[in-house]
Every structure is written in structure tokens, then in C-alpha cells.
Amino acid sequence: MSGMCSHFGLAALVLYLLTVDVLANPRSIPVQRTTRLHPNSIRYNVNNNRPIIGILSQEPSKSMASVSPESVSYIAASYVKWLEGQGARVVPIRINQPDSYYKAIFNSINGLLIPGGGASLVTSGYGRAGSILYDLSIEANNNGDFFPVWGTCLGFELLLYLSAAKKNYLTSCESYNRASTLKFLPDASTSHLYQRAPDGVLKTLSKEKSTSNFHHWCMTRENMTMSNLDKFYRPLATSTDDSGLEFVATIEAVNYPIWGVQFHPEKNVYEWGANLTSVPHSPGAVKAGLYFADFFVSQARKSQHRFSSRREEESYLIYNYSPVYTGNVSSSFLQSYFFY
Template identity: 35%
Template sequence: METNYCIPFFTILIQLMSTVNSQLNCPATDPAINYRPVIGIVSHPGDGASGRLNSSSDVSYIAASYVKFAEMGGARVIPIIYTDPPEIINQKLNLVNGIIFTGGRTKKGPYFEVVKGIFEKVLEKNDAGEHFPLLAICLGFELITMIISKDNNILEEFSASHQASTVQFVENIKLEGTVFGRFPPALLEKMTTHCLVMQNHRFGISPEGLQANKDLCSFFRILTTSVDKENKVYVSSMQAQRYPVTALQWHPEKAVFEWGSSQIPHTEDAIQVTQNVANYFVSEARKSPNKPATNKLLDNLIYNYSPSYAGKVRGSFEEVYLFTPRPTLSSL
């Protein structure tokens, strides 16, 4: 007769595991933290592929890399479609815990006015006591510079298209509480000597230009500068002094999710920079107490849309979400 020695062993193992599990005390979650944050990302005019995906004059897009960037920090995304009626945009702002202004080109017209209105709402929410962060990337950096300065001609020209670069931290700057506050010291050091961030812009602002505008210098503090191809220095990172508003002239999302340019850094260090920025921004969104009804969220999440493969048609991005004015999916 064959004896099965495995049965007693597994019986003892299961009993042991049950005893261990009964002794575990998992700490309670912090009720002040929102563990299910949602980020609103504002769409940009065009299709992200020079009309090769959709040439309609009223189409807008969000590069999928921005969506994935928010998701890698632990958040979900609702698209804020800039062509939607103002009441829909305002209702969507009440569903999210933070906003991303993306890169792009458009600096005027309806898009500028929508971004300006959303920026004002961000400040209003914070002034009313709701922690509501904003991350402005590249064009977003430029737009809020124009908005805060009240000068649509304040931007200067730089030669920083398709350029990986270092960043130089302002001397004696305190990084605690900023986007760089939780970066490992070794990674911060590498950012000053290795080209770990992707720049892709023709406009920006010099440290002197920022300091010369009283509205800008009272709103922001400069964290880092960078140098363009002609050795001109520009502000590459800045943080609001009173609000959870971070502005990056560089693109943290590209290192992980975009492959169209050979200049995009894809090293492990560059990936860590992206991850740390995503972690920071979403951690700020977790401070938002806003927890709308689940059905409202589900009807408006980015999952209701499918991305298009733009890289295959030589678009600026690997994937984009396209939006055209139509009856909204929302049940707002």
C-alpha cells in the first residue's frame, strides 16, 4: 500500500499559515488620504499627427503617454475635452482630484481661454480649502506663465527642440515639499550631469525674465534651469509658493512611453525620474478630499475611449486619444 506523505505536510503548512495570518495586524488606512485619485487631463487642438489621423478642424487629442503617466502614479484619468460646453467642463472638474496641462503648440483662441478658466478654477478650489494640484508640462508651463504674468508676449525664444538635457538646481533651494523632494539624492545628482530629461520647446522664460515680472516672481519659485543648444539659460522647473502647482518645461512622460525621437532618454535613471514625478503628483492628488459617486466617474473615465496608433503614421506620439464634439458619454 502506497503512503502519501504530502497530505500531513500540507495540513501542517495550512495550519501554520492560518496561525500567522491571524496574528497579522494590518494598519488601518489613513482616512485623510484619498486612495482612489482621478486626474483630469485637458485635450489639445488637433489630432497629434498633423491631420493624418483626423483632419477635422474641431478634433482634439490627448497623447496616451500623459494618461499612462498618471496611471503609473496610481491614478485614473478623466479627459477634460476643451471643446465641451463650459458647464460640462466645470462638472468634470468636480469629479477629479488634480489637473494636467499637456504639451502642445496652441497659445491662443478658445483653447487658451479654456486653459485660463481651468487654471482660475484650480486656484479657486485651493483658496476654498480643497487641495487640488496642477501639473503643467511644456506648453502648459508656457500658458500659465502667460496667464499669471498677464502678458501674452512674455515668452522668449529658445532652441530646445528635440533635446535631452540636464537640469541645474537653484543654489540653496529647499526641495522638501516640491516635485523633487522625495527623489533619491543620487538621482538628483545625476540629473545635473546626465541628460535625463527631454526638452522639446521653442519658447520659455529666462530666470531674469521671470524675476522681472512681479506677478510671476511672487507666484513661483524657480527650482531648476537648463541650457538650450545655443547655451541660453531658461527656467526648466518651478513650483508655486502658495499652491500645489508645479510647472515643468521638460517632458517627464516621454522617457517611458514615447519612442518617436532618438533624443528621448530611455535609461534606467531617466525612467526613475518619470516614476518619481508621477509618484509626487499623484500623491498630491491623494490629498484631495473629493470623492464623487462611482457611477459619475465610470461614465467619464478615459476607459470609455480607445487610443489610436499615431506612431505608425509618423505622428508626434505613439498613441493618442481623439475627441470630436458630439453628444457626451457623460451622464453628468
């Protein structure tokens, strides 16, 4: 008995010393973040180390068309570099194609990036193609086929438009050529996008004007609630425009691997136009911009879509095209790919 008591006494002493140490050094307490999984994500734990992401093209502006008058659509090269820098390859997705083309592309790629730009959400080939691919992604994920989607700026707005049954709840605002901080909302800490982000990235995003904004339309939290879009997406962070209007800057779908940002993370790293006076290029801003690409590519690695053959795959890749210098006509893009 005395031996057992001595063991108990020793255990109590150790517990007491550990308790004193924790109280004296609160940083030694491990911080546990609550993990929140999409319903089907538990099935997708096998990484695809050859991820291919499709980038939706769009109609060129007048200035862009002056570089390539016969082109039907274009993709800014910064989006391509942004994904390639994190280990993905890229397939350009053309506009004004038959539904069968989009179905075939969808079944062959591992994720979809809907980029920013100036195309109409309603009448453009960009909007139509985006709608088809969005519907395919919803159907696939509902059937247990994991497929991630990312929208940047206009792509963010297109996701909101499509998720609201093609009704537009955006509000006019002025956040053009403006660097901003992010104000993280409570759901950010349990989101897929931010819950495992490095502390340095989160600090940069919240303390430094590190997000590059180029938009004239915003989604407010009030409009998200009024439209019931907050049932489909969780707003994770907000920013403010030139007049102090608070707008939603990051969204994550509740039950789907769909994310959108109103800002341009790719510009921090790859765009250096003379008129882009607000684009942040600090070391912290560059790391933050790359974090978003790394996150999305990691999601694309969970998809098992593939082309039917290596030859078919190679025929679709962006390597079949050459980027053109457009910094002399466009204030937004140093290089662009054109498609005919």
C-alpha cells in the same frame, strides 16, 4: 555624591565617544531638510486612494488630424500611462465646452494635468479651457479646497501666461529634440517637489542628460523677475538650449499646489518615435521620469473631490475610449486618444 559623580563621569565619557565617532564618520550625521508647507496643506493628511486626474485635450495638428479627420481634440496616450502607472485614473477634458462642463469636471477630479503640444496659448480651445480650470483651482485653494495642477512643456508655458494675467514673457529659444541636465537652484532643497526626491533621482537629473526637451520658447530667470512671476512661482531648476541660453526648467507656486516642468518626463518611459533621437531611456532617466508622476499623483490623493456616483464616474473615464497608433504620422506620439 560619589555615586552621582560617577554617573556624570560615565555620561561624559559616552558623550565624548559619540563625538569622536561623529567626527571620524561624518556620514553618520543625520541630514535634516527644512520642510516648507503650503498654507493649507496641513489640513489634507487623509489620503484618497482612488485619485482621478483630468488631462486637458487640445486641437490636433495637421498630421494628427489625418489619422482622425473628424476629431476635435486629442490627448497623447503617454500622459495617460504616466499617471496610471502611479495608481491614478484619468478623465479626458474636452475643449470648446460651456463653462458649466468645466465646473462639473473640476468638482469631480482630484488634479489637473495640462500637457505639452502645439496649440496657441491665446486663441485655442486648449488655452480657453486651461484658463477656466486654472481660475477654478486658484479659487478652490484660496477657499481651503486642496487641488493640485501640473503643467508639462506647453502646459508649463500656459501656467506662466495665466499667472501673468495673460501676458506672455517667454523668449524664443531652441531646445527641440534635446536631452539636458538640470541645474538645481537654492530653493530646490526646500521645495515640495525635490526636497524628498531620492538621491539617485537627483543625481541622474543633475549629472545625466535625462530631461527630454521639445520646445521653441523659454522662460528666463530675468524675465521671471521682470514680470514679477518670481513672486508667484519659485524657479527650482534651469537647463540650457542649443545656444547656451539658460532657461527655467521647473517651477513651484509659492502658495498653491501648482507645478510646471518645461521638459517631458513622460517621454522617457513611453515615447519611442524614430525621430525622437534625444529622448533618454536609461534606467536612471526612466526612474526620474516616473518620480515626477509619483509626486503629482501623491498630491492628487490629498483632494477629496468625487463624482456624484460610480456610474457617473465610469462614464467619464478614459476607458471609454481606445488609443490609436499615431507613430506613423507623428514624430512625437506613438499612441493618441481622439475626441469628437
